[in-house]
Amino acid sequence: MKPGTKLKSAVCDTEVMVIRSGTGGIECGGAAMGEAKPDAIGTPDTAFAAGTLMGKRYIDAAGTFELLCVKPGKGSLSVDGVALSIKDAKPLPASD
Amino acid sequence: MNIALFLEMAADTAPDRIGLVCDGQRWSYADLLAGARGAAALIRDSGCAHVALLDESSEAAAMALFGAALAGVPYVPLNYRLADADLGALLERITPALIVGDVDRVRRLCPADSNIVLTRAAFVEAAQARAVDAPSEGEDGEGVAIQLFTSGTTAAPKAAILRHANLVSYILGTVEFAAAPEEDAALVSVPPYHIAGIAALLSSIYAMRRILMLPAFSPEAWLDLAAGEGASNAFVVPTMLARIIETMAKGHNPDLPALRAIAYGGGKMPIELIHQALDLFPATGFTNAYGLTETSSTIALLGPDEHRAAHGSDDPIVRARLGSVGRPLPTVEIEIRDEDGAVLPPGEPGEIYVRGEQVSGEYRERSALDADGWFPTRDAGYIDADGYLFLSGRADDVIVRGGENISPGEIEDVVMTHPAVAEAAAVAIPSHEWGEAVGLIVVPRAGHDAPGEDELKQMVRARLRSSRVPERVLFADALPYNEMGKLLRREIKKLFAA
The missing domain is CATH 3.40.50.12780 (ANL, N-terminal domain)
Structure with missing residues (x-):
């Protein structure tokens, strides 16, 4: 997946921008995300329904995948069924 | 993106x-x-x-x-x-x-x-x-x-x-x-x-x-x-x-x-x-x-x-950090290299190189990045033992006297400790004997008499090596800066040429 690609959830309002990615299927609410929104919106899998937060970055354990949430929704993000977690950002003082 | x-x-x-x-x-x-x-x-x-x-x-x-x-x-x-x-x-x-x-x-x-x-x-x-x-x-x-x-x-x-x-x-x-x-x-x-x-x-x-x-x-x-x-x-x-x-x-x-x-x-x-x-x-x-x-x-x-730590500290090393630009962002790498491109250890001055996704290093005409993605900043400086980066000017401002590299900053820092000096800048001036020599320009502090030329030379000789001693000293009312506060060393060189 090319950096900068925007992916939409098939089960909620979530949209992400790909910052980096490897091989694997990016999912939201347990369903594959795509560049287009499907006509019929499903419901999130209860195992992936913790929700996404605007402006947070989500990563996998290996740091291969990094997604920026640009629209929040009810589903939560995973790659091939493994949940992603929020990237801890050490706050920096404003420098410009 | x-x-x-x-x-x-x-x-x-x-x-x-x-x-x-x-x-x-x-x-x-x-x-x-x-x-x-x-x-x-x-x-x-x-x-x-x-x-x-x-x-x-x-x-x-x-x-x-x-x-x-x-x-x-x-x-x-x-x-x-x-x-x-x-x-x-x-x-x-x-x-x-x-x-x-x-x-x-x-x-x-x-x-x-x-x-x-x-x-x-x-x-x-x-x-x-x-x-x-x-x-x-x-x-x-x-x-x-x-x-x-x-x-x-x-x-x-x-x-x-x-x-x-x-x-x-x-x-x-x-x-x-x-x-x-x-x-x-x-x-x-x-x-x-x-x-x-x-x-x-x-x-x-x-x-x-x-x-x-x-x-x-x-x-x-x-x-x-x-x-x-x-x-x-x-x-x-x-x-x-x-x-x-x-x-x-x-x-x-x-x-x-x-x-x-x-x-x-x-x-x-x-x-x-x-x-x-x-x-x-x-x-x-x-x-x-x-x-x-x-x-x-x-x-x-x-x-x-x-x-605040540097401002309130009696430890000269901690206090000196106020003159540094701090530490690299977690998302970039910084190295100091010598003229042959070899990476220098802490404390050794050289040219600052930087690498990271935010670094473009690119011009319309060409990219300045090396094969491994490092950008030569043309800024000179060193990193201390605790990882703090100190700048000593543009690499192009280095004074090369008889093959010895002299950073203007080291001379300026010494001269600036004189109570009657408000501002000081050192530049390269042409020298028959050495190729380049040190020219020093000083702005005396308001309300003080201008310090003597020999006194300044003696200060530098006492604190640094004799090669750092200015060959010529000029006095001025102000130094030339651009509108962003950058010192215009090329204008100072013209004053020595005049």
Whole structure:
């Protein structure tokens, strides 16, 4: 997946921008995300329904995948069924 | 990736929140995004290759920046302080362009009718008018977001380019989205053609920190705007800070209870000035930011706690850190290398190299990155044992005396400890015997007699090696600086040649 690609959830309002990615299927609410929104919106899998937060970055354990949430929704993000977690950002003082 | 994403996210999250204040006018994030989308429609229709700004800061700068990004056309803010001949040459290089700002000057210097030239008011009005039917989707942002001409002190100005990917990486790596409390406001007084001015727009919009634009800096206007709008943050260059402090001392001294953070950069901060500022603003956190145009702004910073620790410390090593630019950002790598490219250990001075996704190191004509992605900054410096980066000037300013490299900074630091010296600069002067020798120029402190030439030479000889002793010493009333507070060493060299 090319950096900068925007992916939409098939089960909620979530949209992400790909910052980096490897091989694997990016999912939201347990369903594959795509560049287009499907006509019929499903419901999130209860195992992936913790929700996404605007402006947070989500990563996998290996740091291969990094997604920026640009629209929040009810589903939560995973790659091939493994949940992603929020990237801890050490706050920096404003420098410009 | 496209930098316009930042404005879209802010407008999505809080469309009605005020994002920018300029000349008393208030613009919400939704207003700014609508203006940017309308501007993008204008830009697409024009078929131009560049979008240029020849104007002071205003809402038009934000609309042109994000509008150009949405349209996939490079944004080129121009330095309106350039002389006609120099500016004319740059205008030729960006034609055909859509140019916002000083219509008369553009028409006079570059009569090409392939340019579309609009005043600030006409551009903003046209962008707002087109906003209604402008598409909301922008370009992918694969290409160049910003092109900035370097100051070109030795040759024709180079066109440094920053790609969307560089700037997006910089912002995501340094700013947390919507992290600013709603009452926060950042006072932006650097001109729009400076990388710090652009970075301020991007950072503040992504943090959702209201931007207070000061189109033309004066210390009185800065203090009044900071007080009147309750600025919480500000970025200044050292000369601005010096003038602000001077003005406060003269009694123009409004209360600034909201001012929590002042960041500075863009030139060397005199040690005495930063100590003075820390005393004068005891509740304010100071951050020193070091970066270059080619690195999308900041690559190293000295934070508020480190400032206070150094200011209050008796340990000479900790205290000296106030003269450093802090430590590299977690997202970049910095190395010091010698002339052969070998990496130097802590404490050894050499040229500063930097690598990271925010580092473009690219010019229109060529990339300056090496095969492994490292950018040679042409800045000289060293990293101490604790990882603090100290700058000693431009690599090109190094004085080569009989094969020995001498950094002007080491001589200046010694001479500046003399109580009667307000400012000092060392430059290379031609020498029959050595190739180059040290020329020293000194500005005596007001109310003091000028120190003796021999006394200064003796000071340098006592503290440094004899090769550092100035061959010639000049005295002056002031040193030449550009409007951003950068010392113009080439002008000083001319004084020695005269």
